[in-house]
Amino acid sequence: MKPLNTDRISIISVLPLLLMHTVTTVLVCYSTVSWFAVSFGVFMYYARMFGISAGFHRYFAHRSYKTSRVFQFIMAFLATSATQRGPLWWASLHRVHHKHSDDLEDVHSPIHRGFWWSHIGWLFVKAYNSPSTENMKDFYKYPEIKWLDRFHYVPPIILGFATYILGSILELKAPSLHTSGFELLTWGYFVSTVVLYHGTFTVNSLCHLFGSRPHNTGDYSRNNGWIALITMGEGWHNNHHYYQSSERQGMYWWQIDGSHYVLKFLSFFRIVWDLRTFPKKTAPVDTMEESVALPAPAPAIEPQATV
Numbered sequence: 001m002k003p004l005n006t007d008r009i010s011i012i013s014v015l016p017l018l019l020m021h022t023v024t025t026v027l028v029c030y031s032t033v034s035w036f037a038v039s040f041g042v043f044m045y046y047a048r049m050f051g052i053s054a055g056f057h058r059y060f061a062h063r064s065y066k067t068s069r070v071f072q073f074i075m076a077f078l079a080t081s082a083t084q085r086g087p088l089w090w091a092s093l094h095r096v097h098h099k100h101s102d103d104l105e106d107v108h109s110p111i112h113r114g115f116w117w118s119h120i121g122w123l124f125v126k127a128y129n130s131p132s133t134e135n136m137k138d139f140y141k142y143p144e145i146k147w148l149d150r151f152h153y154v155p156p157i158i159l160g161f162a163t164y165i166l167g168s169i170l171e172l173k174a175p176s177l178h179t180s181g182f183e184l185l186t187w188g189y190f191v192s193t194v195v196l197y198h199g200t201f202t203v204n205s206l207c208h209l210f211g212s213r214p215h216n217t218g219d220y221s222r223n224n225g226w227i228a229l230i231t232m233g234e235g236w237h238n239n240h241h242y243y244q245s246s247e248r249q250g251m252y253w254w255q256i257d258g259s260h261y262v263l264k265f266l267s268f269f270r271i272v273w274d275l276r277t278f279p280k281k282t283a284p285v286d287t288m289e290e291s292v293a294l295p296a297p298a299p300a301i302e303p304q305a306t307v
């Protein structure tokens with residue numbers, strides 16, 4: 001097995017991510033804060049986490065349900081507004097992750113290169129900045145999806161402006177909310193987006209390190225209820241690695257799976273349909289214990305990266 005070539009690390013690849021963190025820090029220092037702005041930021045976090053979870057992940061990467069072309073675009077637009085690049089890029093690298101889970105060709109396994117690599121370090125690799133999206137050919141026939149993937153900065157810019165305009169209108173029309181355009185832009189877009197980065201990244205990092213493993217998946221994926229709460233259900237990651245094509249990732253009523261609830265609701269109106277699920281007969285009894293032995297790791301390798 002050939003390790004991925006990581007000797008081309010580029011700061012430019014990750015400049016937007018670094019800029020987002022820097023600008024957010026500066027804005028927080030100068031912005032006012034109100035309950036409305038923070039609540040709006042939390043809403044924007046979960047709305048766009050739904051886009052990432054139900055859109056980029058469960059639909060574009062795994063095709064675990066069907067929908068119309070219009071709603072497909074809406075989901076892609078919502079998820080792209082999370083500022084985590086476009087649908088083809090995101091889902092393509094995720095398909096590579098499943099193909100090579102925790103082996104040496106996994107894009108972001110914490111097993112070989114550690115927590116920080118899996119959480120954020122892999123984004124510095126030039127090759128992952130513009131990978132081949134050959135494994136996403138099933139979506140090539142949609143020019144609007146290809147456009148969105150190419151011009152992935154458009155939805156975040158629109159969202160940023162919309163948030164600023166909304167805050168400015170509320171400042172004039174609803175002064176009792178004590179918000180403003182600048183404040184809502186800071187908390188509703190920038191802070192929300194940076195927290196959303198790390199919420200999403202925990203699935204790649206912590207969900208391969210901490211939690212239970214009821215299924216023998218041959219990798220290190222784990223179920224983590226805390227991460228499920230902040231990722232609209234993505235924390236049931238061991239379930240997901242076992243039943244990759246299942247739209248539903250929480251297998252029991254107590255395994256909170258926000259994206260599944262919303263998609264189920266949308267299915268009542270035929271906005272989405274053919275939600276795939278796991279075979280009930282083979283569902284194991286989850287004990288919340290580490291019930292399956294860990295696989296032997298592949299030989300560790302040293303990153304050959306140079307900045």
Ligand SMILES: [Zn+2]
Pocket residue numbers: 057061062094098240244
């Ligand atoms: Zn997946």
Ligand SMILES: [Zn+2]
Pocket residue numbers: 097101203204208221237241
């Ligand atoms: Zn995984």
